Amino acid sequence: MNLNHHIMKIPESLLQKYNVPTPRYTSYPPANYFHEDFTAEKNKAVLIESNQTEPQNISFYIHIPFCGKLCYYCGCNTHISQDKNLIKSYVETLKKEILLYKDLLDSKRKISQIHWGGGTPNYLPIEEVEGIMALFFEHFTFIQKPEIAMECHPAHLTFEYVDRLIKSGINRMSLGVQDFESKVMKAVNRSESIIPIDQLIQYIKTKGDISVNLDFVYGLPFQTPENFKSTMLKAIKANPDRLAIFSYAHVPWLKKAQQKLETYDLPNAEQKVALFETAFQSLTEHGYVAIGLDHFAKPNDELSIALNTKTIHRNFQGYCTRDTTGQVYALGVSGISQLDNAYLQNTKDLRVYKKAIDADELPVEKVYFVNKEEKIIREVINELMCNNYVSFLHIATKYDLSIDELKAILIFEETSIKQFENEGLLKFKEDTIEITAEGQFFMRNIAASFDPKMKTNEKSFSKAL
Ligand SMILES: C[S@@+](CC[C@H](N)C(=O)[O-])C[C@H]1O[C@@H](n2cnc3c(N)ncnc32)[C@H](O)[C@@H]1O
Numbered sequence: 001m002n003l004n005h006h007i008m009k010i011p012e013s014l015l016q017k018y019n020v021p022t023p024r025y026t027s028y029p030p031a032n033y034f035h036e037d038f039t040a041e042k043n044k045a046v047l048i049e050s051n052q053t054e055p056q057n058i059s060f061y062i063h064i065p066f067c068g069k070l071c072y073y074c075g076c077n078t079h080i081s082q083d084k085n086l087i088k089s090y091v092e093t094l095k096k097e098i099l100l101y102k103d104l105l106d107s108k109r110k111i112s113q114i115h116w117g118g119g120t121p122n123y124l125p126i127e128e129v130e131g132i133m134a135l136f137f138e139h140f141t142f143i144q145k146p147e148i149a150m151e152c153h154p155a156h157l158t159f160e161y162v163d164r165l166i167k168s169g170i171n172r173m174s175l176g177v178q179d180f181e182s183k184v185m186k187a188v189n190r191s192e193s194i195i196p197i198d199q200l201i202q203y204i205k206t207k208g209d210i211s212v213n214l215d216f217v218y219g220l221p222f223q224t225p226e227n228f229k230s231t232m233l234k235a236i237k238a239n240p241d242r243l244a245i246f247s248y249a250h251v252p253w254l255k256k257a258q259q260k261l262e263t264y265d266l267p268n269a270e271q272k273v274a275l276f277e278t279a280f281q282s283l284t285e286h287g288y289v290a291i292g293l294d295h296f297a298k299p300n301d302e303l304s305i306a307l308n309t310k311t312i313h314r315n316f317q318g319y320c321t322r323d324t325t326g327q328v329y330a331l332g333v334s335g336i337s338q339l340d341n342a343y344l345q346n347t348k349d350l351r352v353y354k355k356a357i358d359a360d361e362l363p364v365e366k367v368y369f370v371n372k373e374e375k376i377i378r379e380v381i382n383e384l385m386c387n388n389y390v391s392f393l394h395i396a397t398k399y400d401l402s403i404d405e406l407k408a409i410l411i412f413e414e415t416s417i418k419q420f421e422n423e424g425l426l427k428f429k430e431d432t433i434e435i436t437a438e439g440q441f442f443m444r445n446i447a448a449s450f451d452p453k454m455k456t457n458e459k460s461f462s463k464a465l
């Protein structure tokens, strides 16, 4: 199905029906199922066991929690600080943690990905980034073309910083723009880029084959379809390889600063969908391909190519192509390791983190050990969220099950799938499900219908739209 140039009309009745708390499914089960019931030995054993499970490659996630100031919409794990000593000490601890992993992971395994997230990784002095990258190159081997990505706040990016990032090995940069409208940026307490984004991208592109992504958020105060369209057109002109257009996740019970945004008329579900439709149309009309829940990529980008072969994969860090994916090992506070058999979430507390690493222990605070049924459900949900498609036959064969056994694990209810089909959100043919362009808006709801935990759910999630 070609999603491009598709003009959508989403009935309001569907928006109301499906705008209910729903997981984002960046993991399965979602992170609020992780618990504190574990022993340090078991965690270490799970990590060592991961040397034998697929995928074999190593993917590292590095969390840098620090930011210069707090954007009020922010849902990330951040620590607002100007304390240079605190930042320096954090980097030292991180380096010790890298060496801990060097001892635990099989030296024959290669790094396929490093993802720097935050907070704001480029808030670190550039020497610290260079030091950490040098340590990886000294102690690990890499696949031929590893993906080394960093989430960057453009308010802290200079040309010199960009040069040195690229020299240190970064080959993917994601720039957090959020919106080009100053009124919106002021309302959310966000600093703007020091170098105009189009110039920044042009400059990065002179440095070689560096992929550039831009992040935007819709659902913020003062955003209208008209001004968001201008923002999109400006973004398109800047010519990034990819864009992420995130739905604002409003979770003020977790993130107190978000309460400040409640003093404005925040866009409602219908207005949010209008904002996303504007972005969707502008981007697809200009040749970008819609990927999964909220990403867009140029047609010759690896992600678009992987969509055609239904081989897109997803983790907490976003979408990636299957051939470079590895099991993810998280370094730093709040990071979540995503192994075949388990999720291990690091403590969010800077002091507890340092104390654990100084004692040569993993700084794990919560875990989830994934059983066979959950792995199967995870795969079905991932296929739907990444490739807009799932084949029951394919998954049943992979796990040596009959289709009926697979459906029993999913607590599959044909009536609810038929209902989505009658609403035009998916196509259900024999044993395949394909999400339509309209259905993309409700991808989280469709995925939730394959999640047995949602049928007995007492957890709280942000709303689906
Ligand atoms: C860690 S930040 C990126 C790096 C840097 N800190 C910055 O802000 O530019 C990750 C991205 O998450 C998105 N984000 C943050 N809070 C969000 C929320 N509450 N809802 C949706 N997206 C959000 C923003 O688009 C942001 O660029």
Ligand code: SF4
Binding pocket: 066, 067, 069, 070, 071, 074, 075, 076, 078, 118, 119, 120, 153, 176
């Ligand atoms: S959006 Fe980025 S810069 Fe702003 S507070 Fe969150 S992590 Fe920090």
